[in-house]
Amino acid sequence: MVDAVTANAQPQTQTTAAKDTKSLAANYETFLSLLTAQIRNQDPLSPMDTTEWTNQLVQYSSVEQQLKGNAYLEKIAAAAGAAGNSMDAAVNYIGKTVSAATATATFANGQAAWDYGLEGDAAAVNLTVVDKNGTVVWTGTSDQTGKGSHTVAWDGETASGNKVTSGDYTLKVKATNAAGDVAASVSITGIANAAEVRDGAVVLKVGGTYVPLSLISKVS
Incomplete structure (x- = not known):
């Protein structure tokens, strides 16, 4: 690894x-x-x-x-x-599981998934998903509040019960405890299945999401 x-x-x-x-x-x-x-x-x-x-x-x-x-x-x-x-x-990354330091994932085939890490134990974790224009499309909470890495999957259902269209969506995580805010980070993990040049930069297709090569933080 x-x-x-x-x-x-x-x-x-x-x-x-x-x-x-x-x-x-x-x-x-x-x-x-x-x-x-x-x-x-x-x-x-x-x-x-x-x-x-x-x-x-x-x-x-x-x-x-x-x-x-x-x-x-x-x-x-x-x-x-x-x-x-x-x-x-x-x-060299194709076929391997990689993690990318980005909070944006592509919703496709009925799902988008992210990883979030907490630097300490939290009492509450609030999740917000926004579209490419910054408009909130869904809010919720997670029961995974312990220190460490966690995964959240979203089925594309909005707060009003509708389904979003395919595209890029960003997850925001706000974790708190009795002392105040708990630092949180968001990333995506998946199998790199393609590489190409977009707008002059090399990107990897991780699951259904294209991410710049520079954002890859872990390979296994």
């Missing part, structure tokens, strides 16, 4: 492209300074030729666009490399 998951940092080296970009940036700054000085110090009685001025503006724009293009390409390359490394790590 692995209780903590830490991504291995990959060493980075400066590429030839990065060096070329720095050189180009330096030349660009020099070019801009010279052009500004030329305009400021031109002879009012013999101003710069319009054609020459236009040519220099074209050069200015070309260098600026090249710098922006190089920076954009570097970001794409870095993101692709990071995603590739993370995907390799994510694949």
